[in-house]
Amino acid sequence: MTRKDLNGEAKGLRILIVGAGIGGLVAAIALRQAGHRVEIFERSRFANEVGAAIHLSPNANGVLRKLGIDAVEFGAVEAELLREYTPAGEEVHIMSIKETAGIWRHRWLLVHRAHFHDGLKAAAQAPGKGQPAVLHTASKVVDVDTHTATVTLENGDVIEGDVLLGADGVHSMTRTKISKDIKPFSSGKNAFRFLISRQQALDDPETASIAQDMGAVDMWDSEERRVVIYPCANNKLLNFICLHPETDTPTGINPGGDSYNQQIGKDALLDVYQHFNPQVKKLLEKADPQTLKLWPLLDMDALPTWVDGRLALLGDAAHPFLPYRASGGAMAIEDAVSLAVMLPGDISRDEVPERLKIYEKARHERATTIQQMTRDSTKLQSPQSAWGMVAYIYGHDEFDHSAQVLRKHLWSQSPEVYWRQPIVFGPMPGPRQDWMGRDRALKSTQSAFTTASIKFKTSRTLLQNLFPSDRYSFIAPGTVARASFSQTTLGGMDWLGGGGYRHIGLYIHGVQYKKENGEVLKGTYMPILFENLADPIVSGREELGMPKLYSAIDVHQRTNSYRMQTSWQGAVWGHFELEDLIDEDPAVDAGTIGGEADDGILVYRYIPKVGKDTKGQAEAEYPIFVPHAAESKVVPSKVTRLQRTSKAKVEIHGLDWDALPTLHHVVSRLGEIPIDEIIDAKVVSGVGVPDVSSALRIE
Known part of the structure; x- marks a missing residue:
């Protein structure tokens, strides 16, 4: 067995990230910019990465911009219009996202998942602020030690760091080191995913009206089934996500398999939505059987903790989401930037376990609250109720929130510091103490x-x-x-x-x-x-x-x-x-x-x-x-x-x-x-x- 360890002195901590999905890559970018040395271990080779599209809601886009990441460079499209219909095509609600965009500091974007992922990989490894992250592909992690921040690879290599982050998805191995009993389970829903060219829809007179508006998010919704269509890739592609009861899916599908790569026939798709509006069915007929995938939607009980020793979970490893309210990717991104706030470049190795607990304190309530909101979203809701959820989720900046949680923690460590008006800015340095509460x-x-x-x-x-x-x-x-x-x-x-x-x-x-x-x-x-x-x-x-x-x-x-x-x-x-x-x-x-x-x-x-x-x-x-x-x-x-x-x-x-x-x-x-x-x-x-x-x- 080969053992790899630190060689010589270097600034910052050595941070090992298990998993190079969206959460793992954003964490790598944020932590390298904070001054740490980051290594990512990904089991796949990233071959044939297809994926689908995702929302970058204003809360997610905002923190990405602070990291210098502009998803528009990856073909992201700004959401401009939201249209909701019954399955029969009757109008329920139409809202101009563009007109209401002024209430958010950042844009609501729609981006091809694979393009976004490629952009994050490049940003993590490119020259720039901090030391570029090192990405190890085809490097399956089979074991971790939460107290020494050590990972063991399938080939026998052992790598020791100062911090260990579990970003290895819904079927997380690192999660088993924190809880063996809590595991993902079927939500009772599955989803079809596929992409078609926007031009295909425009060329068909029966479907052109759906595709003609740039940045439009269309939804046909019932209690049991939902079809959502929105553009990505510079408005050149239309992304489809079609939710339905898992009982509608033919047998032979493995709910515990790869969430994004379960092949499914087009006949199954058309059969599930046979009673929907003819225009919708015509669009579904355009799905390419070679790229049509089935996505089993998994849920999981809340973990009592995301942290053990030097290990912290983030993203789906900590809290898998149902695909509602554009929150799965967004919460992974927020987790990542929260970790960077809690682990600034000058932090010592001894402080890590405590800071990871503060990360959990900053993120646990919000993530689990939004998890419940996505569960509630499986039921039909009034526009007012839905807007309340949107306001809670989108009206947030995790950099600012986590920074305040950390400040309050640091203030609490010096109970003898002086407080004077205005107290919202923290303890007041003055003639008797400095800002750390030390005697002058x-x-x-x-x-x-x-x-x-x-x-x-x-x-x-x-x-x-x-x-x-x-x-x-x-x-x-x-x-x-x-x-x-x-x-x-x-x-x-x-x-x-x-x-x-x-x-x-x-x-x-x-x-x-x-x-x-x-x-x-x-x-x-x-x-x-x-x-x-x-x-x-x-x-x-x-x-x-x-x-x-x-x-x-x-x-x-x-x-x-x-x-x-x-x-x-x-x-x-x-x-x-x-x-x-x-x-x-x-x-x-x-x-x-x-x-x-x-x-x-x-x-x-x-x-x-x-x-x-x-x-x-x-x-x-x-x-x-x-x-x-x-x-x-x-x-x-x-x-x-x-x-x-x-x-x-x-x-x-x-x-x-x-x-x-x-x-x-x-x-x-x-x-x-x-x-x-x-x-x-x-x-x-x-x-x-x-x-x-x-x-x-x-x-």
Whole structure:
């Protein structure tokens, strides 16, 4: 026995596909384009491949186009007209597919199966994106190992890969490795299949009216028998599929044989449809006895799983379809592209079993639902009911669907990631985590800050009016309070691509919060923080409960001066100036806004309820505390420069509602704060920016 294995290192996985039908070939194309090395093992030599025509419904055609496959190049015809009749020829329903095509992103095509198959074979093996697939014909697979992704050929060769795909049709050998008990069985229906030239129908005055409209799909339907005719091969051929009870078929037919190559006499065809419209019978008489085939229609119970270890089934191996709603080939194509989504080029070998289970999760419900729809389609239905099925089947893009299933799986693997509005796009990277949920703290040690603060004496009574509840109070008695306006410029923030932003806030010192259990927290209370970038505003409000609003913040810094200006849409509302700055020893500064006695920052979270009848009601409302001690352990800050001055100035102009339509209610209150005396004014620069991840809910 010869054993073949990987030789050397190569990008992507080695994927072995059993079966080179439509599903196997599309999977090969999609997976090679994803960056994998693909080999296909096909038992036949593809000699005398005749087949018939198939529908490429918009859902199938759409994903093929994403793979760069245009079936029109293989002679596909666009479906333009659907006509339904009784067997006697009475009109039931006529619909212009061309006029309704605008609801689908891609065209509904009709293609010769053999031509389509040849085109897929060429695309799988041709130069282009990814490494061309290797197709082994006359290579019957007699055994597979689902856990090692190994195939054993009839000649004794053993080939090992990383992924094994079973695309070996309704009589699948690979399926037996997943379930030995579930096997295909007769649906109770058989179908005749054959092709004639369209010109034959046009040359006969009795049948010309059927063939004269390009892209027309014609159907004569009863509860038991159905004749469907549609063009293919650039409108040069007409494809026939004639469904009937299997009891109408002469004995001697083997339902378990080759589904497409069971010879049948023309007399049997004409006998089954002897009571149909004369025009239809005249067309059936044109069938070539040499190409007329009988197709036993098989069904199968749903498999409990399509996956075992490194093996996944697709197409008819997983879910054979009855030939209704143009779904057999389409579902195999959707399976194939779903596998390519789940197995991107950078996936590791160890991830394969899990990803195959996600593939099954993405595909199982849809495939089995459509299977049932095809069974229901054996019965006559109203146009409305039939259209509902069509809308479900055709209105789908498996690339997009599977990508979302995979995204949700990846999101679920990181339960600690942050979610913020809008949640439909997934977890939100921000200042505390990257998009994988990994802690950013270590990178934040290299971020830089420059903080200019002006501390002043002011009215305790006025500031007390900014407390959100009576649980907040000043620690010391008297009518004098201390507060600061503090502005920080941040840079080197990895979560902003190395950029930064600015913020400025009011900080009220010497405040305490008394908890319901009597415990007291002491710190600096921050009623408002303005920032000049939406991203930190959103993350701070949603993740931390911070009272943030937007304002433009301009800074003019020179060697001995630091000036700030705040505005909204050109309306300037604040001027802050520090002049005659003098350098001091940076070691004397604690690096916190409240100094040595400050234990942390107190803020108050409030999120309103949605709805006009809930105005004034809170969805969330509670106090927040950010302890300095905990923050310093996450990212320690180092002060590298300290400048001080006794010459500082604060000017705040409330303006009016017209100038500050969204900020006037805040800025006007800030403008009321009296500056009795400047206590301290300084500019502090350094590295290491805490991410406020220590913020916690107090009650």
